[in-house]
Amino acid sequence: MEILGGRVTGKPTAPTPASAEIAGLPSWLYPAGFWVGVVLLAVGVLFPDLAAVGVTWIGVVPVLAAVWVAVTAWNRDRRLSVAALLALAGLVAVFIVKQFIPS
């Protein structure tokens, strides 16, 4: 693997406790989001009036994932759920504040 051009040669570390770290994200969510995004963006390139749909979609996927985690982790890992909710609250705050920005 490369980061900023430097090859990482060290031993891989032990896998992290998957159940805790994967945060309950469904394995299909991001791959499905990727392929739907490719299709919608290609449509947006061919029909520029629809460009907003593809662009919006690739922004919706991480938000959907955060909503999923916030809901499903509520009983299992309250701190994680609250963190996902805080991230979503941050986005909601940005969404509200942006309406006061003159274009």
Next chain:
Amino acid sequence: MISALTLAVIGIGLLAGVLGAILGLGGGVVVVPALEFVLPRFGQEISIGQAVAISQIGVLAVGLSGAAAYLQRGLVRARTGYLLSPYTILGGAVGSFLGLVLPAQAVATVFAVLLLYSAYNLLRGLKRVEAEREPSRLVPPAMTFAGIMSGLLGIGGGTVQVPVLNLMAGIPIRESIATSTFIMGLTAVGNALVYQAGGLLDLRLAAGVALGVLIGARAGAGLQSRIPADRLKLVFSLLLIFTAVQLLWKYWGAA
């Protein structure tokens, strides 16, 4: 019919996606200068603020593509990512507001410094830690700073966020890269909202760049083992230095 301009922006996205997969450095560091260089050749002037706004969508695409791949390989620390993402979203919003209000000369200067720093790191190789360690108390402010840089410059995580996760949060390098990619998706959503509200986001160009990034990142993962990374590293570093000088000349040369 797809215009030559659209093909050019898809090409920029492809380049960013491929370089991101091979070198770990392919978000705004590629997209912003490439847009500034290429679009005027097609008769379309673009300010650095507009280029950064489009780059935010490119970063979103990098985040989506990277998260899809890294989650499948079990490298993303999603829990840690969600715990840290409020800081990067906050920083990203502040950085994006700065991107709207700061003069283009100031943004271009910070960007040129970032390009030179990236070239230096590319040639020298970043300091990295493989062993798990206790996180530093400075992680939240450092992640907020990473968010500010991402909002201001349209960059992803390779330059600032990965070193913070690796060196300060104590997360091994492979997982730092994956987790940074995961976090940058949420951060870029907030950043893009701010730039869109500021009237700087051209959705048509952004769709072309994002499509190129998605395809390029997928293709780059396959090319990773076939392309000699050392030579590419050197060429890309020189290109970054040239781009930094050109950017400074464009915004300061006429002053």
